[in-house]
Amino acid sequence: MINPVFLRTFCTLVETKHFTKTAEQLFITQSAVSQHLRKLENLLDEPLIQKTEKGFVLTPTGEQTYQEAKKVVASLQAFKEKVTTDSEHVGVVKVMSPGSIGLRLYPQLLALQTQFPELIIHYQFAPNNSIVKALQQGDIDIGLVTEHANSSLMNFEEVAQEPLQLVLPSPIENLSLESLRQLGFINHPDGHHHANQLLKANFAEFTHIKDIKENGFSNQIGLILTPVSIGLGFTVLPQSAVASFAEPEKIHIHELTKPSMEPIYLVMQNKKHTAKRLLFVHNKIKTLLKN
Template sequence: MDTELLKTFLEVSRTRHFGRAAESLYLTQSAVSFRIRQLENQLGANLFTRHRNNIRLTPAGERLLPYAESLMGTLQLAKKEVARSQQHQLLSIGATASLWEAYLTPWLQTLYQQRPLLQLEARIAQRHSLVQQLHERRLDLLITTEQPKMEELTSHLLGNFSLALFATQDEEQTERPFIKLEWGADFHQHEGRLLSNEQLPILTTTSAHLTRQLLLTTGGCAFLPRHWEKTYPLLYVQQHTPPVIRPLYAVWLQNSDQQALIRQLLKTPIADML
């Protein structure tokens, strides 16, 4: 449906006068009448009752009115968003929940302090979903612990971070309930070697903060960022299990039109790694 027809319908319903609607729309009165007839033909119903100096909406027109207002409002919002995208570079960054919570949120805070007008979109999803979005050009930058082995992608090592086995009590115990936190597929292999007797997790999650909070409830243990020992005094590092060092990569398409901005942002280091 031609949105100009809806626009004309709304103006006539507002002014209740074809002549005044024509003046407001910078059209002739015959053009306004023609548009209304077109709309009525498309919908198969009369929208106005026409009497001299007394134009009223029909029941069909009354029902159309809120939909027309909604459609035109949505169109105006869409135009504004498109205009904004032309004025500013909107960069989409994706990572798993655990990386956002442990390292990337403070990094974004630093970026916005440095660049108050920066516009970003932060996406939280599983790694395989984010890699697909990257290929489909629905994502500009992926932060991940595993380097994708694909020729069309550019990977940059941001550094390494340390994970430690935490519990909420200082006493060393060989057996505690275990919470399995998502740190990458290859980490699970390493994780299995560290746990005794093929211990099954009481919970599997992608959220580092959910894991931290449930340690208090369950008295369990989990691998969390090493620097959280200073941030959360109720957490204790289990010294019998050595820390695990993990790489952190930035990944983007080789021919991305956002490469310049990506490289600029990556000059700001991610804190609390090693």
């Protein structure tokens, strides 16, 4: 295999037409220039230059070698620039969040991609535990979760809070835990987490959502409230998920005595070096959620 360093030296020699100038331009010694030329000639088993009183001229093989070597050197330079250039606005960024956050965030990140077409956004909806696992395995770059996990490998930053809402099929006067038991629970990927948080704060006798019968489950954020709207049960969701439901007139948001705010954490792996595009999207997400 031909060493690309020899090709670069040869091309520079042809272009400068001088051994000393070649050495100065490449920051090597003149003897190294001669050595690179000799090794290249030995590999090709052909002379590449013919010395004259004024310097040298290329042999036919030397001329052909120069034409091909130029392409190789240019290609290697382009390769180096491509892999070492770290741009804020170029490359793929993989983001994962619960659906309620994604409903707010994904359209705004698409607007960002429209502004910077070479910044490619991959967005997935998933529950908290799946997001943390994906981050640990390096399958995604940025995660948004509502539960803090103890891990020295990841950095959790609280960037916002969102109210949780108790959603019923219709208003209930003097709502009690027994009323909710009779209704039944409509579960979703983060349903237990949300329900436990909100109901514990408001019902002294509440222990765990598992004690209330489950009347349905959906992992599609836009469909979780559909069984609620037809009277099959109640659920607990973040405010943004409730606000996105297509038929709000068919559900009732019950105001509890003690509001419950759900934290939103922005999570990335702890690394010494983080690509600029990841930091750019990370900071953009932080700004969008804080606003």
